[in-house]
Amino acid sequence: MERVEVVVIGAGQAGLSAAHHLRRLGVSPFVVLDADDAPGGAWQHRWDSLTMRDVHGVADLPGMPLGPVDDREPANVVVPAYFAAYEQRYALPVARPVRVTAVLPVDDRPDGLLRVETTGGTWLARSVVNATGTWRSPFVPHYPGAETFRGRQLHTVDYAGPDRLAGLRVLVVGGGASAVQILGEIAPVARTTWVTRREPVWRTGPFTEDAGREAVALVEERVAAGRAPQSVVSVTGLALRPQEARASALGAYDRRPMFQRIEPDGVRWADGAFEPADVILWATGFRPTVGHLAPLRLRSEHGGIRLTAPYDRHTFTTSTADPRVHFVGYGPSASTIGANRAGRAAARAVADQLRHDTAA
Numbered sequence: 001m002e003r004v005e006v007v008v009i010g011a012g013q014a015g016l017s018a019a020h021h022l023r024r025l026g027v028s029p030f031v032v033l034d035a036d037d038a039p040g041g042a043w044q045h046r047w048d049s050l051t052m053r054d055v056h057g058v059a060d061l062p063g064m065p066l067g068p069v070d071d072r073e074p075a076n077v078v079v080p081a082y083f084a085a086y087e088q089r090y091a092l093p094v095a096r097p098v099r100v101t102a103v104l105p106v107d108d109r110p111d112g113l114l115r116v117e118t119t120g121g122t123w124l125a126r127s128v129v130n131a132t133g134t135w136r137s138p139f140v141p142h143y144p145g146a147e148t149f150r151g152r153q154l155h156t157v158d159y160a161g162p163d164r165l166a167g168l169r170v171l172v173v174g175g176g177a178s179a180v181q182i183l184g185e186i187a188p189v190a191r192t193t194w195v196t197r198r199e200p201v202w203r204t205g206p207f208t209e210d211a212g213r214e215a216v217a218l219v220e221e222r223v224a225a226g227r228a229p230q231s232v233v234s235v236t237g238l239a240l241r242p243q244e245a246r247a248s249a250l251g252a253y254d255r256r257p258m259f260q261r262i263e264p265d266g267v268r269w270a271d272g273a274f275e276p277a278d279v280i281l282w283a284t285g286f287r288p289t290v291g292h293l294a295p296l297r298l299r300s301e302h303g304g305i306r307l308t309a310p311y312d313r314h315t316f317t318t319s320t321a322d323p324r325v326h327f328v329g330y331g332p333s334a335s336t337i338g339a340n341r342a343g344r345a346a347a348r349a350v351a352d353q354l355r356h357d358t359a360a
Contacts, residue, residue: 006030006350007116007125009100009292011092012041013061013336014329015131016083017343019092020062022129025351032092033118035099035136039087040080042135049161049185050075054243056177059336061086062344095120103128103325104295111357114324126357127350129326130293131343134286134334141284145262151278159281162186169193169276171267173258174283175200177238180253182283184244187252193275194255203237219332223307223316226300229288229331288330296322307331310352315345326350 005027008015011034019032038044052058053071058079060066064086069078087094098120106113106124116123138155146153156178166189172179175196183192223229240248247253259267259275266276290298290305298321300306307316307327316332319325326346327333333342 001122001124002031003124004029004031005125005354006127006129007114007123008032008129008131009103009116010034010041010131010133010329011036011039011083011087011094011096012043012131012133012329012339013059013083014133014333014339014343015041015129016061016086016092017340018129018131018326018328018346019094019343020090021344021347022350023090023092025347027347027351027354030093031123032094033098033100033116033120033123034094034096037097038080039084039094040076041083042133043079043083044076045135045157046074046076047159047161048074048076050181052078054181054241057336058082059340062340064089100132100292102295103293110322111324127324127326127353129328129346129350130290130330131328131339132289132292133329134288137287137289137291138282139285139287140282143259143262148264149262149280150264151280153280153282155282155284156182162189165190165279165281168278169266170279170281171195171259171275171277172281172283174285175238175255176283176285178285179283180238180240180244182281183252184241184247187247187250192247192252193277194253195258196255197258200253200255201237203239219334220316223304223331224309225302226304226306226320227302228304229334290330293325296325298322298325305330309345310349311345315341317342317346318349323353 008018011032022030052069052073052075055075066082098118100118102117104115106115113124114128138157162185165186169191171193172183173195219229260270261268298305298319306320308318308320309316310318317326326349328342328346329339333339
């Protein structure tokens with residue numbers, strides 16, 4: 001059992017940003033526990049055909065710009081290499097592969113230690129920064145008959161590129177950016193049908209800084225109220241990029257409403273018509289990976305984790321139910337830019353918490 005001041009859970013953009021700022025503020029000792037075998041966070045698991053041209057942007061980690069990159073290079077190569085170099089440059093104390101299984105209070109004291117149980121041992125800490133993101137918690141809704149489908153059912157996490165779907169009849173389910181990107185890749189080589197619960201909202205103008213702030217504010221309201229967060233992307237609207245023009249011309253973005261049920265060889269629409277399918281690809285998003293925090297009972301009556309913003313009114317990082325627990329990459333900070341800002345705010349909140357506990 002190892003004793004530290006802070007455990008950071010996750011070594012993606014948010015976790016590395018938090019670790020950098022903890023070091024800058026002189027918080028020591030701390031450790032970053034990462035469940036993956038190698039650096040890169042969720043980026044290392046992205047599909048091979050996703051190039052740097054395709055991504056929505058990768059914010060520079062604090063103190064070390066990414067620099068110019070070849071936009072034809074796979075994102076799952078470029079970004080993990082950047083993260084690995086960052087860990088090395090700042091000698092960040094990352095332990096991997098270590099998966100956190102539970103975080104529990106050692107006693108009933110509000111300023112007592114937290115026990116972090118993992119696959120690689122147990123740590124005792126005065127504070128925890130949760131930076132686990134969502135990639136390990138894909139969401140697939142249940143529809144009647146799903147278990148009878150004889151074809152393949154995939155989630156975005158299983159998507160490996162268009163080649164494996166060439167010539168097949170593919171239903172893409174989901175109204176987010178991932179669905180748009182995947183349709184853009186597979187429509188030229190497969191027969192696609194796009195299915196969403198709601199009519200997509202398309203963004204025709206540029207995505208301005210003001211629009212970004214408004215989108216983040218909507219997510220902030222949810223986490224401040226303890227509601228389950230929505231992704232920032234979900235409130236910004238969808239946009240077609242030049243690389244998706246061919247798919248658009250093929251009718252890939254002619255959306256259909258949700259089917260009524262799934263059958264062995266396809267789906268049944270509400271009007272009784274049948275649509276054959278070889279593959280159902282669920283681009284239905286993710287949920288925050290926070291199951292390991294369940295023993296702390298952080299969820300509000302609304303189902304989410306209520307956060308407060310102790311330093312920056314636009315950066316909600318600290319749990320109101322247990323101020324020893326801080327969140328980065330959650331809710332309004334679930335973007336590369338937001339993750340950096342949250343890392344800084346969380347580190348300041350941790351430093352303040354530790355000083356307060358020591359003084360008490």
